[in-house]
Amino acid sequence: MTASLSAIPGFEHLSRIPLYVPGKPIQEVQRELGLSRIVKLASNENPWGPTEAVKARVAAVIAGSETEGLGLYPVSDGFYLRQRIAERKGLSADRVVLGNGSSEILEMVAKAAFLEGGDAVIPKHSFAIYGIATQTAGGRVIESRASATEIDVDDLLRAVTPETRLVYLGHPNNPTGIRLEKDAIERLVRTLREDIVLVMDQAYAEYEDPAEYPDTAAYLDERPNLLVLHTFSKIHALAALRIGYGLGSKELMGFLDRVRSPFNTNHLAQVAAEVAVQDLAFEAFSRARNTEARTAFVAEAAKHRCQFSGTSGNFILLETACPAADLFKQLLQRGVIVRPMQGYGLPNHIRVTFGKPEEMMAFWSAAGPLLDGGC
Numbered sequence: 423m424t425a426s427l428s429a430i431p432g433f434e435h436l437s438r439i440p441l442y443v444p445g446k447p448i449q450e451v452q453r454e455l456g457l458s459r460i461v462k463l464a465s466n467e468n469p470w471g472p473t474e475a476v477k478a479r480v481a482a483v484i485a486g487s488e489t490e491g492l493g494l495y496p497v498s499d500g501f502y503l504r505q506r507i508a509e510r511k512g513l514s515a516d517r518v519v520l521g522n523g524s525s526e527i528l529e530m531v532a533k534a535a536f537l538e539g540g541d542a543v544i545p546k547h548s549f550a551i552y553g554i555a556t557q558t559a560g561g562r563v564i565e566s567r568a569s570a571t572e573i574d575v576d577d578l579l580r581a582v583t584p585e586t587r588l589v590y591l592g593h594p595n596n597p598t599g600i601r602l603e604k605d606a607i608e609r610l611v612r613t614l615r616e617d618i619v620l621v622m623d624q625a626y627a628e629y630e631d632p633a634e635y636p637d638t639a640a641y642l643d644e645r646p647n648l649l650v651l652h653t654f655s656k657i658h659a660l661a662a663l664r665i666g667y668g669l670g671s672k673e674l675m676g677f678l679d680r681v682r683s684p685f686n687t688n689h690l691a692q693v694a695a696e697v698a699v700q701d702l703a704f705e706a707f708s709r710a711r712n713t714e715a716r717t718a719f720v721a722e723a724a725k726h727r728c729q730f731s732g733t734s735g736n737f738i739l740l741e742t743a744c745p746a747a748d749l750f751k752q753l754l755q756r757g758v759i760v761r762p763m764q765g766y767g768l769p770n771h772i773r774v775t776f777g778k779p780e781e782m783m784a785f786w787s788a789a790g791p792l793l794d795g796g797c
């Protein structure tokens with residue numbers, strides 16, 4: 423007799439949650455299509471790093487010493503990295519939590535908040551993990567209004583119910599590249615009930631002009647329900663090592679620590695991030711290259727009469743005349759990996775990461791004729 427595992431309470435619920443679809447890895451496209459030269463512009467990685475100093479620090483751990491090496495467990499709570507982050511952010515280290523990528527912190531906060539059920543308000547067209555983390559933790563998703571070009575903060579606040587435990591917002595938002603102005607951020611932070619955790623996901627914040635970006639960390643002392651997330655996967659160019667961090671009140675960190683698994687971040691990631699978080703010059707360099715890439719992209723998009731959404735982050739959401747899934751496949755055949763956005767309710771959009779100039783040239787020489795031809 424074959425018993426169905428979906429008879430296990432909870433498994434049936436899990437089977438209805440959409441799987442996260444990551445950007446297609448280069449090796450997979452090589453294997454499937456037999457192509458040798460492939461450009462990946464699908465996962466918003468930073469093509470310019472990591473720096474030699476980061477690599478040297480990782481190599482020293484691999485070489486091993488009395489205090490560190492691959493055979494030893496990492497510092498369980500990442501104490502030293504938390505201190506470096508705290509110094510940079512002007513907070514105490516007990517207001518910093520680390521995750522195996524900021525995705526893990528998105529899961530940790532959902533696990534904590536939905537222990538006894540409840541719902542999360544998430545704007546339409548947000549990063550897929552917000553919904554997945556909510557549902558796998560037993561929470562219910564309420565989608566508030568947003569378009570490819572606008573996030574409606576008032577609708578987000580209206581969507582809140584007595585059962586709401588979390589509100590997630592990408593700031594800037596992936597995949598639309600939109601960010602809110604300071605007054606909207608302030609309205610959200612200050613109006614939201616204090617028994618709801620506001621998760622401000624600032625994975626791409628470092629790509630914004632620091633003089634203009636309304637960093638929600640400014641409200642951390644005022645709002646104990648605020649969780650501000652950052653990652654080392656984007657501007658710090660450490661996506662392979664999986665490390666991110668959250669900033670919040672000491673009380674909130676205490677709850678997250680109860681759902682965090684011990685040793686959740688590895689030693690290579692901790693030491694690499696310690697070097698990276700102090701390297702402001704590399705951040706400024708990457709930001710400048712990204713701004714150049716964006717300017718060049720927007721000019722090229724105009725030549726091909728392409729519409730695009732917001733201009734924040736290290737990526738752009740491009741509207742297509744043909745189904746994005748078709749354009750995605752045709753670009754793959756030409757050795758260019760982008761991200762089709764049908765899974766985000768945007769069947770006629772692709773998201774393109776800003777790569778190095780030669781990678782963007784490869785994109786336009788493959789995509790230009792297709793877009794001009796009605797795709």
Ligand SMILES: Cc1ncc(COP(=O)(O)O)c(C=O)c1O
Nearest residue numbers: 523524525549596625653655666
């Ligand atoms: C908006 C947003 N938040 C969080 C993440 C997660 O990054 P990581 O888990 O690599 O830190 C991503 C990754 O693409 C993202 O786009």
